[in-house]
Each structure stands twice: as structure tokens, then as C-alpha cells.
Amino acid sequence: MKTKSLAFRQIEWWIVTLVFLIIILSNILSTGNSGNRSFDTHLLGYFSRIFIPLILFLVFYLLHMVLIPNYLKTKNKVKFILFCLLLAITSYTIVTLFAFGANITNSPFTLFYLKTMAIYLGYLVWVIFLQQLLSPPRMKDYQTYNAVRLGSIFFFLVLFFFQIDLLVHRGIAIISGFALPAILLVLVYNFFLIYNNRLAGKRKAANWFNITLLLLFPGAFIFIGLVEQEEVPLLIGLGIGLLIQLVIIPVSNLAFEKYFGMVGQIKNLSHKVEVGSANLSFLKSQINPHFLFNALNTLYGTALMEKAERTADGIQKLGDMMRFMIHENQQDKIPLKREIEYVNNYLDLQMLRFENEENLSVDFKLPSTECEGHIAPMLLIPFVENAFKHGISTKNKSWIKINLRCMKGTVHLDLVNSIHPKKITDDPKDESGIGLDNVRKRLEHYYPGKYSLSTISNESEYFVHFSLQLD
Incomplete structure (x- = not known):
């Protein structure tokens, strides 16, 4: 994490894919109300909640995984701008037709589409700013840049969730918008304070940090449940605690071990290749x-x-x-x-x-x-x-x-x-x-x-x- 930038394009792709999968699946399984505004119960209203997220996801894929990488390789601005305009006009027209047909919006403009595009463009501008400010040679390594950019991904995702409450139930949007950053925070906390301490043989410190984690996340809900004598916060706290201890921490530890094991193997193989090459060139030029x-x-x-x-x-x-x-x-x-x-x-x-x-x-x-x-x-x-x-x-x-x-x-x-x-x-x-x-x-x-x-x-x-x- 210090020596080079993380593969953010792939990270962003998988996170956004997960987000849209949640949205589409929740819309497939739900009917009726979606937050503040009621959808028509006819067939077009149902399919609009499925196809509009699919169109937005397709736009993200074409922009983020196709057009921008191709532009970075070819530097062809005219071609890039023309394709972006064609994609924007086509997708906006289709989304607008679905939105008006399903009575999602009564405005002559599909504002949630424009806001979504503004959030994405804002994220791209913010990334360029971070690269100029926090990456080497301005900074000694990539640790700060990687951490800030990871946090930025989830911040902009939360903004996105609050702009699409017309397309998904507000409860799903709120849970997803806060659950993903919370999971990321737990993963970072586990890696730096629990996993690394156990790896260094400091088991007592790791256990104390683990207890602190339980007090911070599920402990807060359990405390509220006990004070208010409500079962729902109590059950939520217990569920979060079990999820952290039985799923998130064990799975993340396994992922960390696999990752660092692979990194160690790659370094070992690279070292052997370098030594082999050195010995080969040495044999060729001994005298x-x-x-x-x-x-x-x-x-x-x-x-x-x-x-x-x-x-x-x-x-x-x-x-x-x-x-x-x-x-x-x-x-x-x-x-x-x-x-x-x-x-x-x-x-x-x-x-x-x-x-x-x-x-x-x-x-x-x-x-x-x-x-x-x-x-x-x-x-x-x-x-x-x-x-x-x-x-x-x-x-x-x-x-x-x-x-x-x-x-x-x-x-x-x-x-x-x-x-x-x-x-x-x-x-x-x-x-x-x-x-x-x-x-x-x-x-x-x-x-x-x-x-x-x-x-x-x-x-x-x-x-x-x-x-x-x-x-």
C-alpha cells in the first residue's frame, strides 16, 4: 500500500457493480412504494426500476472501463468527446422515456440522471486533484493517497445513494450507503490494529482492539436497546457483532493472508529470477x-x-x-x-x-x-x-x-x-x-x-x- 497506487479502476468497478446489483435485486424483489414517491403499479413502472439502474450501470461501464482507458492510451480528445456526447445523449433519452412513462418524475428534465452524472464527474475531478496533491514525488509514498482515495469512493457512493431514492426504497439506500463505508472502516481497523498486532505476536493488544471494536459498533446499538428497552436496536447490535466476529474479521484475515502470501511468493520468485539472471550473466563473463x-x-x-x-x-x-x-x-x-x-x-x-x-x-x-x-x-x-x-x-x-x-x-x-x-x-x-x-x-x-x-x-x-x- 506504500510503494504503489492500488488498482483503483478495478476496485471502483467491483464496488459500483455490487452497489447496482443491490439496487436491481432490491427493485426486483420489491413492489409498491419507493421512498417519497409512488410508482405506478403497472408493468412499465416495475420494469423502469430495473432498466434505469441497468442503463446507469452500462453508462458507468462504458465510461470508466472503456472510453477513459482508451483515451489515456491514445490521447485522442476528439474521438473521446464525441463518444462521450453520444453516450450521454442516448442514455439520457432512454432514461427520460422510462422515467416519464413510469411517472417517476414530472419535471421536463430528468434531474436524478443529471445529478448522478455530476457526482461521477465530480469524483473524477477529485481524483485528479488527489493525484497532484498526495502522490509521489510530492509525498514520500502512496499510503496517504491510497487511504484518502478509498475513503473518497465511499463518500461519493453515499452521495449517489441519496440522489437515487426515486429508484430504490429509501431504507435500502440508507442501509447500503452507510453499510459499505462501515464495512470498509472495520476492514481497515482490523488490518492495522488487530491483524498486524497478532502477526507481530502482540496478542494482548490485538484482543483489546477487538474488544474496543465491539464496544464501538454493536455495543452502541445494544446500549441504546437496553436504555430504551427496545428489542430492535438490541437485535441489530447482536447481529452486527456476530457479523463482525464470524464473517468480516475471519474472511478479511483470510484475504490478508492470501494476499501477502502471494506477494511473498512473487517477491521470492522475482528474487530467484534476478539471482539466476545475475549468475547466468556472471557465467558468461567470468573471465x-x-x-x-x-x-x-x-x-x-x-x-x-x-x-x-x-x-x-x-x-x-x-x-x-x-x-x-x-x-x-x-x-x-x-x-x-x-x-x-x-x-x-x-x-x-x-x-x-x-x-x-x-x-x-x-x-x-x-x-x-x-x-x-x-x-x-x-x-x-x-x-x-x-x-x-x-x-x-x-x-x-x-x-x-x-x-x-x-x-x-x-x-x-x-x-x-x-x-x-x-x-x-x-x-x-x-x-x-x-x-x-x-x-x-x-x-x-x-x-x-x-x-x-x-x-x-x-x-x-x-x-x-x-x-x-x-x-
């Missing part, structure tokens, strides 16, 4: 293909200059890295020492590639002792790879400093690399190599609340500090 190509070329050149020793060592390290990517990288957690070995192999191969670069200074410190614990694979290498990718220039002075250390139950990485002007051919999407966003998603999935990752950059250097509490 820069250009690095592998350059590394193999370097090994080939080294093999030409010397007989076998360094070349064999380089090929062995590269093979170990490939095995790591194919096998261990598929696991959720691996020994921390294997992750550090992978980083070490990567650094050795990079140093083999850049050992003759006079403008490059690389200083890295890795743990001298074997680190204990387990870690999600490929969490450390993205920072190191990005440093080599963006911190090296063949023309300018470049430097990379890496300090990786592990303590009891934690691992820490501090990294500094030089920054150079971007090439025109650089892809903006590839600015961060494997991508810090990808790393953050994996950290949130595997280590929520157990890591610290901060990056700072200036004109010449890029700093990374990463700390992780291992399981």
Missing part, C-alpha cells in the same frame, strides 16, 4: 575473453624464448583456472583457500603478460597462511579483474595495489588502481567488467547483512574496500 587470448599469446611467445619451464607453469595455472570455472564455480560455496588460489593464478598470469611493462607497478599481498572457511565462488576476482582492465595503460604510468587478508571468520580486500581516460571505442556497458551490480546481487543473496562494500574514486585512482563475514 574477459580478450585476457584469455592475450594470455595464450604470451605463453606462446614465452615458449619460443625458453624451453619449457615457465611455459609449463603458465599453462598449468591457466588449466587450473579453467577447471575452477567449469567445476567449482557451479557450487554455492567452496573453500576460501580455493578462491584465493584462483586469484593467485590470475595474478601470476597477468604478471607473466605484463612483466616487461615499465610503466606498470603491481603490488599484491595475499595471505601467507591457509585461510579457513567457505565462500561463494567468484566473489573476489571481479575486483581484481576490473583493476587490471581499467588500471593499466601502455602509455601512462599505471599502478595496482592489492591487499587480501583473512582473519577468523572474515575476509578483507583493499584494492587501489590507477584511472586513465576512456577510449572512444570503449563500451559504456562494460565499464565495470563483470560488474559491481552483479556482485552486489550475489552478496545480497548469499550474505545479506554480512558484508561491507565501498568504492571511492578521484581523478587518478579507484579504491575498493570489501569485507565479508563468512558462514
